[in-house]
Amino acid sequence: MRVRALRTGPAAWLQALPFGAVFLCFFILPLVLVVAVSFWPTSDYELIPGFTVENYRAVFEGCSQLADPCLTLRTYASTLRFTALTWAVSLLLGFTIAYFLAFHVRSASLQTVLFVVCTIPFWTSNVIRMISWVPLLGRNGLVNQGLVGLGVVDEPVEWLLFSEFSVVLALVHLYTMFMLVPIFNSMMRIDRSLLEAADDCGASAWQTLWNVIVPLSRTGIVIGSIFVVTIVMGDFITVGVMGGQQIASVGKVIQVQTSYLQFPLAAANAVVLLAVVLMIIAALTRMVDLRKEL
Amino acid sequence: MSDSCDPKTTDAQRRSLLKGTAGILATGLFPAVHAADPITLRYLGTAVNQDKAIAEKFKADTGISIQYVAVNTDEVSKRAVTSPNSFDLIDTEYFSLKKIVPTGNLKGIDVKRIKNADKITSLFTTGQVAGKAVGDQGTAPKKVIFLEGEKSKVFASSPTQFMSLIPTVYNADTLGIRPDLIKRPIESWKELLNPEFKGKAAILNIPSIGIMDAAMVVEAMGLYKYPDKGNMTKAEIDLTIKTLIEAKKAGQFRSLWKDFNESVNLMASGEVVIQSMWSPAVTAVRTKGIPCVFQPLKEGYRAWAAGFGLPATLSGKKLDGAYEFINWFLDGWAGAYLNRQGYYSAVLETAQAKMEPYEWAYWMEGKPATQDIKSPNGDLLAKAGSVRDGGSYEQRMGGIACWNALMDENTYMVRKWNEFVAA
Numbered sequence: 001m002r003v004r005a006l007r008t009g010p011a012a013w014l015q016a017l018p019f020g021a022v023f024l025c026f027f028i029l030p031l032v033l034v035v036a037v038s039f040w041p042t043s044d045y046e047l048i049p050g051f052t053v054e055n056y057r058a059v060f061e062g063c064s065q066l067a068d069p070c071l072t073l074r075t076y077a078s079t080l081r082f083t084a085l086t087w088a089v090s091l092l093l094g095f096t097i098a099y100f101l102a103f104h105v106r107s108a109s110l111q112t113v114l115f116v117v118c119t120i121p122f123w124t125s126n127v128i129r130m131i132s133w134v135p136l137l138g139r140n141g142l143v144n145q146g147l148v149g150l151g152v153v154d155e156p157v158e159w160l161l162f163s164e165f166s167v168v169l170a171l172v173h174l175y176t177m178f179m180l181v182p183i184f185n186s187m188m189r190i191d192r193s194l195l196e197a198a199d200d201c202g203a204s205a206w207q208t209l210w211n212v213i214v215p216l217s218r219t220g221i222v223i224g225s226i227f228v229v230t231i232v233m234g235d236f237i238t239v240g241v242m243g244g245q246q247i248a249s250v251g252k253v254i255q256v257q258t259s260y261l262q263f264p265l266a267a268a269n270a271v272v273l274l275a276v277v278l279m280i281i282a283a284l285t286r287m288v289d290l291r292k293e294l
Numbered sequence: 295m296s297d298s299c300d301p302k303t304t305d306a307q308r309r310s311l312l313k314g315t316a317g318i319l320a321t322g323l324f325p326a327v328h329a330a331d332p333i334t335l336r337y338l339g340t341a342v343n344q345d346k347a348i349a350e351k352f353k354a355d356t357g358i359s360i361q362y363v364a365v366n367t368d369e370v371s372k373r374a375v376t377s378p379n380s381f382d383l384i385d386t387e388y389f390s391l392k393k394i395v396p397t398g399n400l401k402g403i404d405v406k407r408i409k410n411a412d413k414i415t416s417l418f419t420t421g422q423v424a425g426k427a428v429g430d431q432g433t434a435p436k437k438v439i440f441l442e443g444e445k446s447k448v449f450a451s452s453p454t455q456f457m458s459l460i461p462t463v464y465n466a467d468t469l470g471i472r473p474d475l476i477k478r479p480i481e482s483w484k485e486l487l488n489p490e491f492k493g494k495a496a497i498l499n500i501p502s503i504g505i506m507d508a509a510m511v512v513e514a515m516g517l518y519k520y521p522d523k524g525n526m527t528k529a530e531i532d533l534t535i536k537t538l539i540e541a542k543k544a545g546q547f548r549s550l551w552k553d554f555n556e557s558v559n560l561m562a563s564g565e566v567v568i569q570s571m572w573s574p575a576v577t578a579v580r581t582k583g584i585p586c587v588f589q590p591l592k593e594g595y596r597a598w599a600a601g602f603g604l605p606a607t608l609s610g611k612k613l614d615g616a617y618e619f620i621n622w623f624l625d626g627w628a629g630a631y632l633n634r635q636g637y638y639s640a641v642l643e644t645a646q647a648k649m650e651p652y653e654w655a656y657w658m659e660g661k662p663a664t665q666d667i668k669s670p671n672g673d674l675l676a677k678a679g680s681v682r683d684g685g686s687y688e689q690r691m692g693g694i695a696c697w698n699a700l701m702d703e704n705t706y707m708v709r710k711w712n713e714f715v716a717a
Binding site: 058071074075078130131135138140141158161162244248252253256257260262265 | 393548552556
């Protein structure tokens with residue numbers, strides 16, 4: 001009874017109030033506004049309240065024929081492909097690194113140092129980072145010089161930079177961290193005696209990994225996946241600079257529209273993007289009950 | 295999982311680890327805090343025009359501080375429309391005016407309070423250079439420079455007492471090339487889509503400017519002659535974008551660029567040998583010791599111009615300060631400074647007074663340099679004997695074919711441009 005009173009009494013509401021207010025002012029209200037604006041008529045220099053579905057019609061214009069997909073479908077196809085590739089690679093890398101950090105590195109201070117090393121990609125700005133990829137991957141870059149020097153290829157390889165490859169590389173480089181941290185967190189909570197028990201029962205290392213560690217890290221994997229999927233779905237800067245601005249992304253379309261003050265159109269696109277991302281997250285959270293597991 | 299037999303050690307380890315990591319990261323994350331000065335003008339514009347030396351000199355001359363707010367071209371007009379009280383002085387391009395002026399967020403600038411107003415070059419007021427009319431396709435400044443009144447939301451067709459923007463800096467853009475890698479003369483805009491440069495060309499990804507460069511190329515290729523490149527019909531936009539998409543699918547473009555530094559980097563690294571470029575970017579490539587030419591082309595230049603505007607709500611001391619800044623800017627020192635960077639200043643005679651005769655001869659008269667030409671911060675730009683790309687002021691500005699523009703079909707154009715990017 002006491003616990004119940006604590007959970008529902010006025011004190012609990014008061015405690016929740018500050019964060020609730022922040023949440024309302026800086027998340028719910030702006031979101032409601034975005035949805036509202038997406039139904040307003042498009043105008044270059046003024047926002048005139050109204051109601052029209054014209055913006056959504058423009059977003060999906062020509063999307064009925066699948067033979068020659070419209071801009072929106074093609075853009076989503078490209079964005080979803082990057083999301084899937086980045087997710088798969090960062091999951092593999094993140095899981096492996098987390099496994100190494102959690103089970104093979106014994107000292108906490110070394111773990112901390114290695115963790116900070118993993119955050120190095122965040123230490124520079126996007127433009128600087130892009131500029132530093134060019135000397136590495138460019139036509140006259142280090143990798144190409146190496147390949148040509150070793151006689152592996154005769155001509156410099158062009159697809160290393162400003163290509164889908166370089167976009168995925170940069171995304172993985174940036175966002176593996178978001179996969180790594182929650183998986184590591186889950187792994188640290190695995191009871192080590194379970195591993196001993198598996199060992200005692202004669203499980204091989206792979207069997208332990210697959211039947212004990214992976215299922216128990218599931219929460220971390222799902223949380224990491226949510227991070228990576230939401231970030232990559234909305235990313236336009238990395239796709240822009242690493243794709244030589246030649247690869248479309250949903251975020252880029254929205255950014256171009258806002259920079260030309262086409263807020264209602266951009267809002268409509270944002271609502272569609274939000275719906276798609278929410279569907280993906282809903283599917284992911286069906287795999288694990290986050291509330292219970294945390 | 296939380297009820298494991300020995301949760302304390304692993305959990306404590308996990309927490310201390312997270313804390314330690316956060317601690318190390320937090321040390322680098324404190325934002326720098328600047329004290330606000332009450333007599334400061336907030337100057338909204340693009341970084342290219344916001345020179346530290348100009349603000350320092352103005353402060354030394356008048357005691358008024360300038361606080362630069364640097365954003366990109368699109369963002370300047372966005373802020374002018376959406377948050378007109380966030381700045382005291384705006385430095386924006388003339389083509390943005392079609393978006394900003396109808397909101398009433400700008401105040402007409404009283405030319406009676408501008409000492410050198412009558413000396414502003416005729417390019418702005420009548421669209422002429424040395425008595426000859428230049429191309430006025432697009433948003434030529436003469437179409438939008440005068441307002442009907444101080445609080446007017448419409449442009450005046452003939453000179454009035456109120457100006458929308460007082461011109462500061464302008465130039466005529468063309469293609470930048472790497473002569474050492476191309477090894478032959480380049481004379482026409484059509485070379486941008488020449489398959490010879492497949493995978494080595496770039497165009498800028500700012501739709502309203504990129505489409506103009508594309509239109510110059512389409513005309514040079516003989517595909518179509520636009521009645522007004524700066525205000526295309528939907529069919530003309532379709533044709534232009536179709537040409538770009540075909541080139542892109544054939545692998546013509548190595549990259550598109552949006553940021554000034556990106557264009558410098560693309561050219562300096564040799565990823566690209568021919569691209570849309572801005573004059574200071576060419577200078578930046580050259581100061582690295584890499585040959586780069588801002589190539590004059592027979593079809594002419596795409597011109598742009600920027601100027602100072604005042605927000606409608608500005609009043610009192612800040613308004614006087616803003617007028618003082620504009621007057622100071624036209625008074626010569628800043629003009630000479632800009633001219634030495636390869637731009638052009640609005641009032642030529644005051645700038646000339648602050649430049650050495652050999653500098654004036656090189657930058658403005660297109661004559662061979664009699665001694666080494668240096669940038670305002672002392673970098674060597676051109677050796678004695680060299681000649682400026684594009685020749686004299688009259689040759690260069692007289693060669694203007696069109697101006698950066700905002701089209702009536704802007705929404706449609708942006709959508710088609712997005713299709714080009716996605717193709």
